[in-house]
Amino acid sequence: MHPGSRIGAVYLCRDPIDFRKSIDGLSALVEQGLALNLFSDALFVFTNRGRNKIKALYWHRNGFCLWYKRLEQERFAWPRVDTKTIVHKINYKELEWLLEGFDLWANRPHKVLKYQSTT
16 A cells, blocks of 8 residues: 555455456445445455455545555455445454455454353
């Protein structure tokens, strides 16, 4: 991302998009399809059907920035399509993990145990 950019939230668009879309098409998708504020301090991340490409759109001071990454091998881990949410919110550190190849949805925290007593 642009040096000095402040990214407060990262939104992953669950469904794959047509990668011919550029800034205008992606910004319309964010506003109309996801109902999110384009001009916030957020990063909007999209993938293609093959999940080997990512596009990230964000607003920086006086214009939009579009970031693109293509993997030569492997695929990006992505939220499952069968979930009911259209967009998944993650933090910037989780985005870094995603870009490095970690599957954020395969790793689960320890189960919460609810006991009534110790005896």
